[in-house]
Amino acid sequence: MFEQCPRRWRFRYVERLPDPPGVPALVGSFAHLVLEALLQEDPADRTPARARTLARARWPEFEADYDYAALGLGEAESREFRWKAWKAVEGLWALEDPAGVEVVATEEKVEATLGGVPFRGVVDRIDEGPDGMVVTDYKSGRPPSLRFAPKRLAQVLLYAAAVAEYMDRMPVKARLLYLGQRVVDTPVTEETLESTVESLASTWVDIGTACAADAFAPRTGPLCNWCPYAANCPEGSADIERRAAERAAQEESLLRMAG
Numbered sequence: 001m002f003e004q005c006p007r008r009w010r011f012r013y014v015e016r017l018p019d020p021p022g023v024p025a026l027v028g029s030f031a032h033l034v035l036e037a038l039l040q041e042d043p044a045d046r047t048p049a050r051a052r053t054l055a056r057a058r059w060p061e062f063e064a065d066y067d068y069a070a071l072g073l074g075e076a077e078s079r080e081f082r083w084k085a086w087k088a089v090e091g092l093w094a095l096e097d098p099a100g101v102e103v104v105a106t107e108e109k110v111e112a113t114l115g116g117v118p119f120r121g122v123v124d125r126i127d128e129g130p131d132g133m134v135v136t137d138y139k140s141g142r143p144p145s146l147r148f149a150p151k152r153l154a155q156v157l158l159y160a161a162a163v164a165e166y167m168d169r170m171p172v173k174a175r176l177l178y179l180g181q182r183v184v185d186t187p188v189t190e191e192t193l194e195s196t197v198e199s200l201a202s203t204w205v206d207i208g209t210a211c212a213a214d215a216f217a218p219r220t221g222p223l224c225n226w227c228p229y230a231a232n233c234p235e236g237s238a239d240i241e242r243r244a245a246e247r248a249a250q251e252e253s254l255l256r257m258a259g
């Protein structure tokens with residue numbers, strides 16, 4: 001978040017303004033819950049039918065949770081939410097057969113010091129693959145284009161670095177499973193881990209510098225449209241308005257050309 005926009009980071013982690021999860025994040029959370037339970041079953045029982053039973057069993061508790069309740073969804077919206085979550089769960093079979101996965105751990109809490117930075121995270125899954133240990137993170141959003149894949153992989157590579165330190169064993173692969181879509185992965189090597197950890201350490205230094213000077217520059221751009229703090233941020237609000245006006249002008253000129 002700090003790399004995306006230091007100002008947003010300040011709102012979230014210094015001012016501690018609320019950032020409630022929206023529907024897409026919670027759909028992902030529910031799918032994670034079901035997949036975590038599924039991968040704890042015996043391999044032969046990891047079937048879509050079993051996943052459905054697990055989803056039904058976990059739904060009442062999830063539905064009663066504050067974050068979900070805060071969405072205030074009506075009956076039809078709630079049905080759509082469950083349908084999306086089920087599509088994400090079912091999407092696992094499009095990528096791999098869970099019955100063939102040798103699970104080492106699911107939802108593993110890892111703590112490590114990486115490049116001098118204290119790091120804590122929850123790894124969705126650690127498997128034993130044919131060539132060694134694999135660190136996997138589930139994703140329910142859209143997979144990145146080739147250009148943005150390395151940035152997305154940085155997070156799971158940090159998990160791989162933490163797992164290497166925490167379990168004293170080097171993983172061989174880090175994967176993002178975009179449920180129902182595709183797998184984005186990378187081999188884990190000393191070099192990839194080193195450069196990922198260096199980048200974390202450099203961001204850590206930048207955070208320290210920004211905190212010492214209380215200087216958190218806004219980094220405006222298309223992501224401002226999804227920023228929960230846009231109303232608190234004059235630069236971001238102005239950028240959103242400017243881009244909306246540009247879009248409206250483009251649409252008007254296209255309409256004129258078509259007319």
Ligand code: SF4
Nearest residue numbers: 005218224227233236
């Ligand atoms: S609105 Fe944009 S510039 Fe402002 S905090 Fe959010 S992301 Fe940063």
